[in-house]
Amino acid sequence: MPKITPDPATHAFADITASDRSLRSFLHGLPGVDAVGLEARAASLGTRSIKTTAKAYAIDLAISMIDLTTLEGADTPGKVRSLAAKALRPDPTDRTAPTTAALCVYPDMAATAVAALAGSGVKVASVATAFPAGRASLSVKLADTRDAVAAGADEIDMVIDRGAFLAGHYLKVYEEIRAVKEAAGAARLKVIFETGELSTYDNIRRASWLGMIAGADFIKTSTGKVGVNATPANTLLMLEAVRDFRERTGVQIGVKPAGGIRTSKDAIKFLVLVNETAGEDWLDNHWFRFGASSLLNDLLMQRQKLSTGRYSGPDYVTVD
Template identity: 80%
Template sequence: MTTLNSTASSLAEATASDAALRRFLHGLPGVDQVGAEQRAAALGTRSIKTTAKAFAIDLAIRMVDLTTLEGSDTPGKVRTLAAKAMRPDPTDATCPPTAAVCVYPDMVATAKKALKGSGVNVAAVATAFPSGRAALDIKLADTTDAVEAGADEIDMVIDRGAFLAGRYLDVYEEIVAVREASKKAHLKVIFETGELQTYDNVRRASWLAMMAGAHFIKTSTGKVQPAATLPVTLIMLEAVRDFRELTGQQVGVKPAGGIRHSKDAIKYLVMVNEIAGEDWLDPHWFRFGASTLLNDLLMQRSKLKTGAYSGPDYVTLD
């Protein structure tokens, strides 16, 4: 307990000023770019047995945040997505539901009503998603609206401009304020790693968000390429592992954007197990932000059970 108390104190000192936070973040070990990419590639070649594959596919389904974030979203589309989240395969009652449905704040009430009693959470993007370019009071109002409409989870975006300009304390304080506005909803902090430029910045953003109280750290909005990648996720998994070792607090990880196939999802699960450990192989601690991944998981699941791929009408189009 003494160690944890002293750790909490040292982290509090690190956030006492912009200069202190800069010293802390720039004092983190640098990322070996070649080493990170090579290790991610090596983990991506691991093969798993058929029985393990069946388990991994069901686990991946349970980890999906089924997402629609388009300007053309309608209540009908959100209700359809909610039905799919609850019963991904209507012909197979053994198929598990997804973790959540992720929508814009104005669609939260629709999703919440459609998912009532199902155990599937409603996640809402907030804080001027996807750009993050808005005044803090607007971002907090955005968050409050989503929470009051029933959001179980808030996916916020950091101000990448402030982060890249080295205004770390501004970013930290904004996350703290959004966490407070989120009340009981879990807070996922999105970095938009495709705009952070370096792996060192991904590590710094990970620690910054965790120190500010994030429940999850998330790679991307899905609106900027590259989005989720294995090396970036590896760095984030190392960060949550090291943060728990230092503080005793566990934080989740959510890669989002560009993960479309079962084989890719399984690569991520192998990496979770190898880098962070089995404790993170749970929807409470690892999620996939996706819209099309679920379809491929369902087709691969059907093939494992029947020995043949289903026709194109087996899954619904999102």
């Protein structure tokens, strides 16, 4: 196991992470989640109506928060360069459209993305740790991470070992996150829980705290590769966790819902969740991201409609 560099958050929980028993005691001592109340609040916030100037601001904010993503076996350098061009200029007809936050690719495509985005400020995010299943030895996961960082990735999106987590081996999950954090170096680390496989809201709350204690820079809902991905309820729960974590430690952690967010209406609902739960400090792409591919096109169509009064349709935005 590589040497782990302490940070303020992990140091604050040193006693808790001293053993599997103490970590389990802490995580299972967290307040239970009122599922009915959580879902009702998420649904209620989703009914908020955003109009005119506020809507235009929300659409541009959402564009600036997108991790434009391609994670397919058929990815090619040409596709990555095409998406990089879209990340840099989402609407070629309107230079006022903001750039996306990042381009997210597999490690073997990171160097291509880095070259295409050089000097732009758009980050390169790379999935790692045997994404999406995470079924590999720690040495393989660390090599995967180091390869992505060596290729120039600014951010690493890792998956936790859901089997270990569900079996209650929390210290193993904690130690793997810490090891990947060390391997990632200066790259920001997003820790993916695959909430659709964690079964309960209580598990999502526990995973959120476990990831934050281990040094995650972001906690992320999903890989986008399973049936249930980001939902308003599971994202609300994670936003509560980062808010409470900052109140306890002074350390701010980002949140990234991913998978299934496809429309401007969906994105604005999530922004309302952020504002009403974590607060305005998280309404910035340094602290909140959307993991998406098709979402950008709908945001651009809505943006064009607000600008021209006409709904132009998908033929008037670039193909991913």
